[in-house]
Amino acid sequence: MSEHARPGLTAAQMAEAVASVSTPDTVPSPFGDLHFFDGVPVPETVETAYNALDLIRAVDVFLNAVPGASLVAFRAGLRSAGVTSARQIGITEPRATSKALFLTPNTETTYGVTMLDLKAWGPTVIEAPPQSLCVVDDFWFRYVADMGIAGPDHGAGGKYLFLPPGYDGEVPDGYFVYRTPTYTNFVVLRALGGVPAMKQTRIYPLADAANPAENEFVTLSETPFNTVHANDYSFYEEVAELVQEEPADALDAERAGQLAAIGIVSGQPFAPDARLRAILELAAPIAAGLARTVSYAPRDPEAVLYGSWRNAFVGGDYEFLRDGARLLDARTQFHYLATVITPAMAHAQVGAGSAYAYTVHDSEGQLLDGARSYRLHVDANPPAKNFWAVDLYDTQTRSLLVIPSTPYPALASNDGKLQSNDDGSFDLYFGPTAPEGKESNWVETLPGKSWFPVLRVYGPLEPWFDQTWRLNEFEPIG
Known part of the structure; x- marks a missing residue:
């Protein structure tokens, strides 16, 4: 039986293949140039590379452990109260x-x-x-x-x-x-x-x-206390507290591996050395900035309700799964802004539960500014079986906006005070001063501070879901 030579790569193709699996002697990176001798890192690059890897891991830990840190902080707040x-x-x-x-x-x-x-x-x-x-x-x-x-x-x-x-x-x-x-x-x-x-x-x-x-x-209503997780180095201490208290198998192996990579390991003290602590102190504000970005400016198309209005529960699944993949940004987005997770929030039903929308922009695409005044026109027949409300929040703390005029920075259709227009619509006002005669339809905002609204529809009706009734944008009026 004769043997036949098998076709292989040409010399040019082989050279191209070698190049594609090789690393150049110098690789530019945001962490500094990485230097190699024929693919092997030189000593100074080893330190740079591991510092970079630890920073990446620390950012991932922040973004993926927000849910746990949030409840550690909540428990601490409750204890203080x-x-x-x-x-x-x-x-x-x-x-x-x-x-x-x-x-x-x-x-x-x-x-x-x-x-x-x-x-x-x-x-x-x-x-x-x-x-x-x-x-x-x-x-x-x-x-x-x-x-x-x-x-x-x-x-x-x-x-x-x-x-x-x-x-x-x-x-x-x-x-x-x-x-x-x-x-x-x-x-x-x-x-x-x-x-x-x-x-x-x-x-x-x-x-x-x-x-x-x-x-x-x-x-608790009159008690000042803090239930919001840290945005600095102590975030990692909050997560470490959780890990030490709970069974090692309480967390999925992937996130547990990220935690372990920065020294948060069940049964071991969290005691980063000076090098790692400096990296964690750098990572936390970077990661918090990324969390704010995916929360206030989510890029998943499903996060867009319409116009500038956003949906905080992307994917319609309380586990943040879509086609078998975890929506990592969606999980961070929700838990950075909100408290409590349940399927009932992910699947609002006609006439039952509640629906939500939020925005950080006005009709001109500008960020909402506490120094400016706005009008929100709410069309007639808001699709709420029970009632609807607009609450205002501090963009830093994601907590209710602290204003001198009231501890309740909100307008609600069931409070008996809102003035409606002749056609059943409403004009709501937001700004440093109330329009004359519209005090009952106004919420104060503060110069020098941004804010964001969340609209809640309690018992949303079909026009909410099929969008035959839509929210308007915040119109600057001053």
Whole structure:
């Protein structure tokens, strides 16, 4: 049998292939030139390359760990306000104000918040009040359960049992049972019946079910406290605190690997040396700037509602998945601006739940400026089964805008004060001074400070979804 020579690359093609898999002796980079001897890094380049790699990892950690850092900061804020265990439930009675730093709360709802500690209490029971909208998220800010109207009790009220990681004990009957990957879990309570209904909530260890102690309800509305994660080096300390408390397998291997690359490892102290600390101090503000960019100027086409108005829940999935891929920017965008994650937010239904839109621009494409005055014309028949509202937020803190005139920087259709036009439309005003005779339709803004609005539609109707009714832009009037 004869042998035939197999065709191969020509000399020119082989030279091209070698060139394509090779590295030049000098590679320009934002971190400084990288120098190689025939593909091998020279000593000074090794240091430069690892400094660059650590900076990249640190930026990735910030962007991908925002959800966890957010809840560490929230717990710290609650503790400073007197909510130190799940026995205590903080309530924004009668409603949230601008006194606390709290990511984009609304001023129309009474919130109840606390943290479960399943390491201290073991299996824990929550008795959800009837006609409520309650959510439990784990300490990495991942969805665990809905309770109430969106949960398995469908608004009738029910007993929910939360089991800690690795629990293999007896599970009694009579509960809606959830297993959570973290010991600490975030509880958010809302009740349509307001504060009296909220105070029907009960949280206690399963071991005390026969005779549970009363819960204490701590009023938060007038208390200044901070629940917002850091934008500096201490961000990494917040994340390290979480990692040390929770099981090593509570986080996916990919993000755990990013954390480990900068020295945040379960069971090991977080003690960066001077070199790494300097890199982390450099990385945090860079990463925070990137987080602000994907939040205020998202580039995913699905983030655009229309005009300048943006959608904060890109992809329509509470896990930020689209076609099997994690939408990393969308996850950062949402958690940098907002608190609480649940499928009910990702899939608003006609006449139920709420829909959201926000913007940072006016009709001319300019950033909203507290020194200027604006008019927002709201067309007649806003598509809200219940009501609609516009709340204003500080672009730095993403918390309610602090203004001298009121702790409630918002306008809502259900407060009985808004003046409508003859055709049923509304003109809303925003600026340093109120237009004469329009004080009830005005929210103060501050010269030298930007701001951004979030419009909420409670019980959105079909014209919201098919966009036969649309928001207008903020029109500069001064």
